[in-house]
Amino acid sequence: MSQKINATDVTEEDALNAVFFERADKFIQQANEFCRPVAGQTQTSAKPHEIRxxxxxxxxxxxxxxNTWVAANNFTDGDEMRAAKEQVMSYILQQFQLMLEDNYDEYCEQFENYLRFRRNEEFHSNKDHDHSHNH
Structure with a gap:
């Protein structure tokens, strides 16, 4: 049974987090689309791991x-931006490292769940196909 959440129960932080993850999910969905093989590709085309x-x-x-464009919008000119380079780089790299570590740890914990599709992918990409049979 699902619990109904009233709009008053959702804090501003909850709403911002929801928007954050919705945006991230849309970027991931687009990346997944780019990873799909193009119809009509031959066996000599890039392998799934190469495409990824x-x-x-x-x-x-x-x-x-x-992120460089976002940072640039905070400065009045290139000299000011150049002077802040180390601070901006440090912040972005720190944020990326934290996000990468969190996601890496999650994938280690959920490895079998998140990568179960590989069995099917490896079967289809490594199998010598006899095109006279049905899949």
């Missing part, structure tokens, strides 16, 4: 680019 690596690199670049 490419998507990961693109996300890291996009995150770096966006």
């Amino acid at each position: 690596g490419q998507v990961s690199a693109a996300m890291l670049f996009a995150t770096a680019r966006f």
Whole structure:
């Protein structure tokens, strides 16, 4: 049985956290879409782990680019921004490290649940297919 939550029970912090995770989930969904094989790709195309690596690199670049833009909006000119570089870098790297550590630990704990799809993926990507049978 689910408990009904009244709007008055939701704090501003709860609402902000919900928006935060909704946004993060949308970025992850988009990344997952980029990881899906394109219909009609041949067996010589990039393997799933290669595609995930490419998507990961693109996300890291996009995150770096966006965070640099966000930081730039806090300064009046390039000299002021340059002077704050160490402080900005330290903050962003610290936040990323904390988030990465939390997620890494969670994946270690939930490894079998989170990566159960691999069995099916490995079967289909490593199997020599006889196209005369049905899947």
